[in-house]
Amino acid sequence: MKQFKTITVCCMIVLLAMSLVGCGKKADENKPMDEVQAEAEQMNVDQLRAKAIAYKDAIMAKKADIEKLADKLQDIPLTGAVGEEAQGLRADIDALNQSVSNLKARFNVYYNKLKEMGGDTSGLEL
Numbered sequence: 001m002k003q004f005k006t007i008t009v010c011c012m013i014v015l016l017a018m019s020l021v022g023c024g025k026k027a028d029e030n031k032p033m034d035e036v037q038a039e040a041e042q043m044n045v046d047q048l049r050a051k052a053i054a055y056k057d058a059i060m061a062k063k064a065d066i067e068k069l070a071d072k073l074q075d076i077p078l079t080g081a082v083g084e085e086a087q088g089l090r091a092d093i094d095a096l097n098q099s100v101s102n103l104k105a106r107f108n109v110y111y112n113k114l115k116e117m118g119g120d121t122s123g124l125e126l
Contacts, residue, residue: 027051027058029102036109045119048110052124055107059100059126066096 040048073089104126115121 027055027103027106029058029099029106031106033105033109036106040109040113043110043113045114045117048114048117049119049121049124052107052110052114052121055103055110056124056126059103059107062096062100062103066093066100069093069096 040051043051069089069092073086073093076083076086076089107126111121111124114124
């Protein structure tokens with residue numbers, strides 16, 4: 001029983017460490033473009049595809065958030081369309097659109113390099 005607890009605790013620690021450190025495949029919309037381009041030049045086809053997938057997933061998640069906010073905005077009565085809530089929603093949508101734009105620019109670097117190297121781009125269409 002004591003061994004089971006020890007193994008469980010060790011597994012939890014490993015999982016926590018992995019979640020904090022990550023796999024290095026996260027999409028970073030703030031990473032400077034010159035760093036993204038330099039990084040892409042050093043990657044192999046599998047690494048490029050993994051990065052492109054990470055960026056695509058981040059873009060799709062933000063687009064879903066935009067749709068949710070747009071739906072909320074449409075639900076606001078016409079009389080409230082100039083109110084604080086509507087303005088806040090529009091500001092959030094604008095921020096998300098900028099974020100998507102940043103992510104797309106970085107996605108395109110990895111995607112184009114992958115394509116240039118003859119890698120599999122199926123399923124990466126935005």
